[in-house]
Amino acid sequence: xxxxxxxxxxxxxxxxxxxxxxxxxxxxxxxxxxxxxxxxxxxxxxxxxxxxxxxxxxxxxxxxxxxxxxxxxxxxxxxxxxxxxxxxxxxxxxxxxxxxxxxxxxxxxxxxxxxxxxxxxxxxxxxxxxxxxxxxxxxxxxxxxxxxxxxxxxxxxxxxxxxxxxxxxxxxxxxxxxxxxxxxxxxxxxxxxxxxxxxxxxxxxxxxxxxxxxxxxxxxxxxxxxxxxxxxxxxxxxxxxxxxxxxxxxxxxxxxxxxxxxxxxxxxxxxxxxxxxxxxxxxxxxxxxxxxxxxxxxxxxxxxxxxxxxxxxxxxxxxxxxxxxxxxxxxxxxxxxxxxxxxxxxxxxxxxxxxxxxxxxxxxxxxxxxxxxxxxxxxxx
Ligand SMILES: [Zn+2]
Numbered sequence: 001x002x003x004x005x006x007x008x009x010x011x012x013x014x015x016x017x018x019x020x021x022x023x024x025x026x027x028x029x030x031x032x033x034x035x036x037x038x039x040x041x042x043x044x045x046x047x048x049x050x051x052x053x054x055x056x057x058x059x060x061x062x063x064x065x066x067x068x069x070x071x072x073x074x075x076x077x078x079x080x081x082x083x084x085x086x087x088x089x090x091x092x093x094x095x096x097x098x099x100x101x102x103x104x105x106x107x108x109x110x111x112x113x114x115x116x117x118x119x120x121x122x123x124x125x126x127x128x129x130x131x132x133x134x135x136x137x138x139x140x141x142x143x144x145x146x147x148x149x150x151x152x153x154x155x156x157x158x159x160x161x162x163x164x165x166x167x168x169x170x171x172x173x174x175x176x177x178x179x180x181x182x183x184x185x186x187x188x189x190x191x192x193x194x195x196x197x198x199x200x201x202x203x204x205x206x207x208x209x210x211x212x213x214x215x216x217x218x219x220x221x222x223x224x225x226x227x228x229x230x231x232x233x234x235x236x237x238x239x240x241x242x243x244x245x246x247x248x249x250x251x252x253x254x255x256x257x258x259x260x261x262x263x264x265x266x267x268x269x270x271x272x273x274x275x276x277x278x279x280x281x282x283x284x285x286x287x288x289x290x291x292x293x294x295x296x297x298x299x300x301x302x303x304x305x306x307x308x309x310x311x312x313x314x315x316x317x318x319x320x321x322x323x324x325x326x327x328x329x330x331x332x333x334x335x336x337x338x339x340x341x342x343x344x345x346x347x348x349x350x351x352x353x354x355x356x357x358x359x360x361x362x363x364x365x366x367x368x369x370x371x372x373x374x375x376x377x378x379x380x381x
Contacts, residue, residue, distance in 0.1 A: 020097030023070035024121035066097035198228035216243035287370035314343025
């Protein structure tokens with residue numbers, strides 16, 4: 001099932017077992033960044049890491065057996081599924097002891113992880129929803145307007161409207177209705193049309209609350225539209241599409257997604273730029289793995305920035321779950337820390353647990369100059 005809504009999260013979060021743990025599994029399956037082979041390898045690594053983690057856990061055998069079964073089922077399922085899979089991510093929630101099994105296809109890559117817990121671990125799903133923009137696409141010409149809802153790569157028509165221009169036909173030759181007044185008449189019809197379109201767009205906004213408004217219309221309409229648009233709509237106008245009402249929804253979607261990609265890139269660039277200037281003025285930001293882990297451990301992090309696919313081994317305190325790059329002993333608990341294959345994964349998970357935002361930045365950004373990881377802080381101690 002494709003993951004698209006808060007309702008799916010809520011339904012998932014309702015599941016709870018008294019006797020068993022649930023295994024929550026997330027796999028990055030983006031074919032843009034990885035080959036099929038690489039995805040298979042990361043699946044294998046993730047499962048074997050989780051298996052050895054599970055072996056070390058001190059739990060009764062009934063619980064453990066259920067979780068081992070989960071991992072086995074997930075591995076078998078994924079090896080099959082990945083042969084023909086074109087989503088960005090895959091998540092599975094399984095509790096074999098209760099015969100519970102739920103699969104979600106994700107339109108955005110998660111970090112690879114397996115979590116064993118009392119109930120399904122839904123934070124990565126919430127993070128996907130948070131990062132997704134609902135787009136309203138308005139496509140119009142002189143007499144027609146169509147509205148589409150675009151969300152998670154899917155397009156759905158939501159409304160359409162036609163302004164009847166037939167009135168003026170045949171009136172051209174009528175006495176007293178010269179070309180000047182006809183022009184006036186047409187212009188007032190056009191004004192009415194634009195006004196109706198902008199009112200309807202605002203109604204749709206009040207109903208669906210979209211984040212971005214993309215418009216496909218002749219260039220000369222924009223000033224008119226803007227003069228009628230509510231400020232809420234004006235601030236959401238983010239793109240101009242080269243489409244007309246007679247174009248297919250597929251074409252509208254393609255245009256809209258192109259604009260969306262550019263906006264995303266722009267947004268990422270802006271975040272990194274803000275981060276850089278915050279660092280340079282010694283403000284509320286830290287960079288590099290060591291400083292970032294330190295701030296995360298102290299609970300100072302507001303937003304964690306990390307370059308996609310960046311990973312590094314590190315250490316974890318088994319008692320308090322603090323993260324370190326190379327501390328052999330936890331300075332708080334004085335117990336020996338354990339090695340983890342990817343401390344970045346652990347940091348992302350910790351960030352979710354602390355309700356921090358996590359922003360994945362595509363590689364080759366300026367974040368790479370600062371150690372590929374950093375954070376905006378709530379405060380600095
Ligand atoms: Zn500790």
